[in-house]
Amino acid sequence: MxxxxxxxxxxxxxxxxxxxxxxxxxxxxxxxxxxxxxxxxxxxxxxxxxxxxxxxxxxxxxxxxxxxxxxxxxxxxxxxxxxxxxxxxxxxxxxxxxxxxxxxxxxxxxxxxxxxxxxxxxxxxxxxxxxxxxxxxxxxxxxxYKVDLIEKPKLGIRPNLKPRKIESNIIESTFDKENNGLIPNFLKINDIDKNKFMKLTYSDIINGLNSLMKKTKANNSNFDFDLDTITSKKTIAKMYLDGTQKYAFKVWLGSGFGGRQETINLSYGNFVSDADNSMNEIIACEVDKDNKLGLIMTMNIFGNRDIVNSKIVISEIWKNVVNNIS
Structure with missing residues (x-):
């Protein structure tokens, strides 16, 4: 049944x-x-x-x-x-x-x-x-119930098709071929776009760090961690070696510059508190030369001021965590 x-x-x-x-x-x-x-x-x-x-x-x-x-x-x-x-x-x-x-x-x-x-x-x-x-x-x-709403038709007989010769009178200008880059893009990224991007990035960072900690635990029997979701915008992680807490970090979505744009903020140390009055890094949203959204680590504790993606941010955060645990 x-x-x-x-x-x-x-x-x-x-x-x-x-x-x-x-x-x-x-x-x-x-x-x-x-x-x-x-x-x-x-x-x-x-x-x-x-x-x-x-x-x-x-x-x-x-x-x-x-x-x-x-x-x-x-x-x-x-x-x-x-x-x-x-x-x-x-x-x-x-x-x-x-x-x-x-x-x-x-x-x-x-x-x-x-x-x-x-x-x-x-x-x-x-x-x-x-x-x-x-x-x-x-x-x-x-x-x-995973039942097709519309029955899929059965395949019929394959037609015997032959290619036709096409003569075209359209001649593409050499100028058009070589100068597509001259067409400007006037669409502007607004605050709504940036804040949505930061919400998605926050989830990417938490999921990425969680995955790295799980893999580390699978490969190291003396390593363990706690990942606590304090609110939908704040997460605290604690890492242990041989049952002793070695390091902790907090990631939260807020406004690091006191303005209207969302930023992702990080706090590191042996112990971190639930209060959000201090931070070691602010990750902000930036628009690159191609009018695409990216991330920049504004406080530069990782030594990287380029516009990057969430994978690079996750990698830099994890490198810092590992250096302080070992």
Whole structure:
């Protein structure tokens, strides 16, 4: 007998009407033998750690259904509240297995405003029109049960095709071929682009350092570490050799220059505190000569002032950590 599919619903508490709509969706999924988890069902009879509940459900359920609204997108982009916490969990999951994520859209306005930064370009099921609910719900069920909504046609007989000779009267100018670089790009990167880029970079750095520490632990039986998510924008790591703490670092997303642009800040030492009043490095967003976003280590403790990508930043941070542990 086939195992029934399971799902976890991630949504924002926009209004009482929206919460009722989401619960109605969950009820219909249960009616179709999709065991579905949602916060209000898990918290009504017990005291529950919401963060642990989210992590457990995202990891263990077959699917995570994201009910996208403008409020959800805002909280995801700004990494606020439960939605922000779930966003930090979902970004690495999407990189590993996009098929576990099922975005659905519910809005009466511009649909582009309900798509969080990390889901740009991902296909969604549109539940905006209540008149079309059953059609949208059927599409959702087909996806959950991994059944093609449209039957794929069978291959027919291969045609006997032969190439045709084409005579062209169009002559491309030698000037056009050699001077494409003269066409300017007037599009400007704005503060929204920069802050979204820094949020993604923060997640990349945390995931990259976590991976390096796991691999180090696998190769060194006397090495261990703790990686604590203090908030959706702050993480503290502690490293141990033979059970003794040797080094620690803190990474948090904030405003190192006291301005409107997000920066990634780092603090190093044998012990680091939860307070954010001191730092050893500020990583800022810069636009390079090709009008592309990159990173720069402004306090220069690594000796590198070039515009770099997140992989180089992760490498430089880890080199500093290893030098202070050994």
């Amino acid at each position: 086939e195992k029934d599919p399971t799902a976890f619903v991630s949504y924002s508490w926009d209004s009482k009407e929206h919460k009722r709509w989401v619960l109605s969706l969950v009820s219909k999924l249960f009616d179709k033998r999709v065991e579905t988890s949602i916060d209000v069902l898990e918290t009504q009879n017990a005291t529950v750690n919401l963060n642990n509940m989210m992590i457990k459900n995202i990891r263990e359920k077959d699917y995570t259904i994201l009910v996208l609204t403008e409020e959800y997108a805002k909280k995801a982009d700004e990494l606020q509240g439960g939605v922000g916490f779930e966003t930090n969990m979902l970004i690495p999951l999407i990189m590993d297995n996009l098929q576990k994520i099922i975005p659905i859209v519910r809005t009466k306005g511009d649909k582009s405003k309900v798509i969080p930064f990390y889901l740009t370009g991902v296909h969604y099921i549109d539940f905006s029109d209540d008149i079309q609910f059953e059609e949208s719900f059927t599409e959702l069920l087909y996806k959950i």
